Amino acid sequence: MSSVSSTGRLSGGRPGSAGTSSGTGSTTSSAAPATGRPAGGASLLRTRRPRASVTRPRRSLTLTVLTGVVLVYSLVPLAWLVINASKTQKDLFSSFGLWFSGDFALGDNIRQALTYDDGIFLRWFANTVLYVVVGAGGATFLALIGGYGLAKFRFPGKRGVFAIVIGAVAVPGTALAVPTFLMFSQMGITDTPWSVIIPSLISPFGLYLMWTFSAEAVPDELLEAARIDGAGEVRTFFRVSLPLLSPGIVTVLLFTMVATWNNYFLPLIMLRDPKWYPLTLGLNAWNSQSSTAGGEAIFNLVITGALLTILPLVIAFLFLQRYWQSGLAAGSVKE
Amino acid sequence: MTTTSITTGRGLAGQPPPRGVRTRRTRRSWTGWKFVGPFMAVFTLVFLAPIAYSVYLSLFRTQLVGGTTFVGLDNYVAAFQDPQFWSGVARVGLFLLIQVPIMLGIALLVALAIDSGRLYGKNFFRISIFMPYAVPGVVAALMWGFMYGTRFGLIGNINDAFGTSIPDPITSSFVLAAIGNIVTWEFVGYNMLIFFAALRVVPHSLYEAAEIDGAGQWRIITAIKIPAIRGALVIATIFSIIGSFQLFNEPSILQSLSPNYITTYFTPNLYAYSLSFSGQQYNYAATVAIIMGLLTMLVAYVVQLRGMRKEA
Numbered sequence: 001m002s003s004v005s006s007t008g009r010l011s012g013g014r015p016g017s018a019g020t021s022s023g024t025g026s027t028t029s030s031a032a033p034a035t036g037r038p039a040g041g042a043s044l045l046r047t048r049r050p051r052a053s054v055t056r057p058r059r060s061l062t063l064t065v066l067t068g069v070v071l072v073y074s075l076v077p078l079a080w081l082v083i084n085a086s087k088t089q090k091d092l093f094s095s096f097g098l099w100f101s102g103d104f105a106l107g108d109n110i111r112q113a114l115t116y117d118d119g120i121f122l123r124w125f126a127n128t129v130l131y132v133v134v135g136a137g138g139a140t141f142l143a144l145i146g147g148y149g150l151a152k153f154r155f156p157g158k159r160g161v162f163a164i165v166i167g168a169v170a171v172p173g174t175a176l177a178v179p180t181f182l183m184f185s186q187m188g189i190t191d192t193p194w195s196v197i198i199p200s201l202i203s204p205f206g207l208y209l210m211w212t213f214s215a216e217a218v219p220d221e222l223l224e225a226a227r228i229d230g231a232g233e234v235r236t237f238f239r240v241s242l243p244l245l246s247p248g249i250v251t252v253l254l255f256t257m258v259a260t261w262n263n264y265f266l267p268l269i270m271l272r273d274p275k276w277y278p279l280t281l282g283l284n285a286w287n288s289q290s291s292t293a294g295g296e297a298i299f300n301l302v303i304t305g306a307l308l309t310i311l312p313l314v315i316a317f318l319f320l321q322r323y324w325q326s327g328l329a330a331g332s333v334k335e
Numbered sequence: 336m337t338t339t340s341i342t343t344g345r346g347l348a349g350q351p352p353p354r355g356v357r358t359r360r361t362r363r364s365w366t367g368w369k370f371v372g373p374f375m376a377v378f379t380l381v382f383l384a385p386i387a388y389s390v391y392l393s394l395f396r397t398q399l400v401g402g403t404t405f406v407g408l409d410n411y412v413a414a415f416q417d418p419q420f421w422s423g424v425a426r427v428g429l430f431l432l433i434q435v436p437i438m439l440g441i442a443l444l445v446a447l448a449i450d451s452g453r454l455y456g457k458n459f460f461r462i463s464i465f466m467p468y469a470v471p472g473v474v475a476a477l478m479w480g481f482m483y484g485t486r487f488g489l490i491g492n493i494n495d496a497f498g499t500s501i502p503d504p505i506t507s508s509f510v511l512a513a514i515g516n517i518v519t520w521e522f523v524g525y526n527m528l529i530f531f532a533a534l535r536v537v538p539h540s541l542y543e544a545a546e547i548d549g550a551g552q553w554r555i556i557t558a559i560k561i562p563a564i565r566g567a568l569v570i571a572t573i574f575s576i577i578g579s580f581q582l583f584n585e586p587s588i589l590q591s592l593s594p595n596y597i598t599t600y601f602t603p604n605l606y607a608y609s610l611s612f613s614g615q616q617y618n619y620a621a622t623v624a625i626i627m628g629l630l631t632m633l634v635a636y637v638v639q640l641r642g643m644r645k646e647a
Binding site for chain 1: 364365366367368369370371373374375377378380381382383384385386388389392441444445448449451452453454455456460462463464465466467468469470471472473474475477478479481482486488489491492520523524583584587588591607608611612617620621624628631632
């Protein structure tokens, strides 16, 4: 039932294509002469304020300040993190949280965080990178070919695939976590990297995004031409389609990377040995160390470690802005 | 390969077919499975098999004496009469009713503000407000946990400065609101971006036409912009509902700071986790997880139906 109606919705929404209309919308300057003519008289009658039209907006200080409240809300915790990563543990307790104070200990904190407990932080970092490269990379690849297959081929059972995948998105993680753990423990792969990597390989959202993206970005005519030239489907995919799909791939890669990098629940269940911990689990272990009997409180290292954990993702998002923003736009229009 | 034979019967080569309409050129064959197969194989292993196994587990009970026995729906009956389970459900229900509208409301307002083009430095706004999404839930919970603290957190600073004695919100009855704030902080930007991306593809000619008809900014927002992105609103709502029902990371991290207020059954997810990993009650944990899964799907489905009906 639900799957049928949503199939219709998905393909129905497609003609309002992202690529064509977004380009014209953003260039306000070229649209300006056209709107200037008819609006002139009417708007003078209507209001005494300087003319502010939707198509030719005037910047507003009030609106900027109001939105600025949300901006401050978003950035203050990050500022807090940076500021407090520069304090010694003693200063953490004795100084005002939102300004620098005491010795500037950022370098020292980083050195300590990296060398504490025989450099376990670096080990966690390497584990995280391993899970991200294999897990998110694999997830992106599976979503890429799967989404492409769904968009460009008709095959028996296609509707079934769609219904199952959409239904699965709504299944909560825990409904899967416990039985997955039990299954994996019978297979003897809990407490190994595989137990974290294998479940990360599936991203239903990634599949959906690649599907809608492939439907738009790869013209059927191009595939047809390749077939006429005698290229096999796999070869056509790598030679013809792949380059066209790259913005979508970057988007899916970024989002699966975030999901894997930030994963906590799955490794928490699967891993016992701190040697295989990702950063998220490791930081939590450091934090709870202070509340265990005989544990040494290392809040400065928790804070510095947290800063080092988020830095790679922040940098990735900043530098790849252009790609993921266009990819996300293409994915979200469908709805 | 198999594909060479198709090249013959192709008539209308130059004419692009209308989209969404089945074209004759995409031939129904098994070739598609070469691409979809790998995804479905792993999907079966990590999604379908665990779900089936869950259902199987939920029909049995393991006891120290007597071993594992088939009990039919007894576990479900037990769950329906379990006050701890329902208190968790009620808690995430309350969370959902309050946190989700606030978060999506702020996200929508910011998206509209950025899309209006009336902000100074709108790109800076967009990327900065999105940034918390890149912060792992664990780090966000740790960070806010510190900031909430009365010892070296901001609340402590406020108390010192003004002589007040505001309690640490996570060690008081405000704990749910404190968690709501963390989740809002993490996901406002993400939802804002979804809305913003949807707004960008609304044809601007619609705004021009409305303006010529004398519509003001507010009217354009309510009559054109919001209906145009209804699909994105519905999807964001569904994702947020799923997220709320699955609430786990934040309460689990904060639990060590606030064991009296964050119980082992604080959310259904936490309950299922505690049942299986501290209580070894795998069968009952699977039952709880299945009920939550069904409940989530039901609510998501109702939201989708309502959202789509308005669209028609």
